[in-house]
Amino acid sequence: MSSITNIVDIDSKLSAQTPQEILQYALENHDNIAISFSGAEDVVLIDMASKIRQDIQVFSLDTGRLHSETYRFIEQVRKHYNIHIDVVYPEASRVEKLVKEKGLFSFYDGDHKECCGIRKIAPLRKQLLTVDAWITGQRRDQSPGTRAEVPVIQDDKAFARPNDKLTKFNPLANWTSKQVWDYIRENNVPYNELHDKGFVSIGCEPCTRPTGPGQHEREGRWWWEEATIKECGLHAVNIQK
């Protein structure tokens, strides 16, 4: 499934399927595959996957700055599904260097990327070097500006091992937030108590806040930074196939 054509063909086929069918495809076609669990509503992936296969691999990034509610929730999920959750941490020396040089809240002074790079991307990268495929809860409706084209399957070039392939599945890509919450309620899936406090998107404690009625969930993240449209995309509307 490594060629461009194959990935596009499979994406086209899987796009018409349910998240459960996409997960089934992912789990049947990859033994060494892991679910990335953020401690938010992507818990539905664990619920769905655990009904397909018992030996699912799950990992969570502990940035060191999560809400205590999120830590409690990760533990609740671990016990509820009787699974091992591989909690992944940033490299202590890099965090120490950042804090020593720039303090504990450097992201409010500049942009959040330096901190996220150390606390999220570096450990995520290390973790993804150990698998052949991964599963995320990314949805198109989470960030319309930059995520309108999230495919259900993609060749993850950024995190792949050198000269190797890494496949990324986004089974919830076509679902809306409402569909996710309908699933959570209909299936009695445990959820992070922060959602009852007005949080839609849940990340690190200093960089996440509740959103008000009518606000997009993205407004609950890094709100002090000016929203910018990513400029590296080649706008598909102009690409004639």
Added chain:
Amino acid sequence: MISQQITMVKKIFADGSPCKKCGEIEEKMRDAGQLAQLDKIVIANEADPKSEGMQLAARYNVERAPFFIVEREGQEAEIYTVYFKFVKEVLNTKTSEDEEIKEIMNDVDLDFL
């Protein structure tokens, strides 16, 4: 040794302005003496779907710029949308972890983590 042809595709916005990231990478390659290792640089003009770069993007299903096409005789073309992967795997140049993470940060949305 198999001969290879390397093409860099960089973007121009529909309003005619250049893509900042494409410019930064081109500059970085110039400083590192890597531009000489490219066989061709072509433009993907968002205002012109028939521009060579837009056609290549469509052919290889690429939605990001810049990107690199590595063609080797008798083999399927390889597409690199991540600069550090391209220089490491094709130009055999070392890159630092910090540089690699910085590039990933600029391309990846993090609000699902």
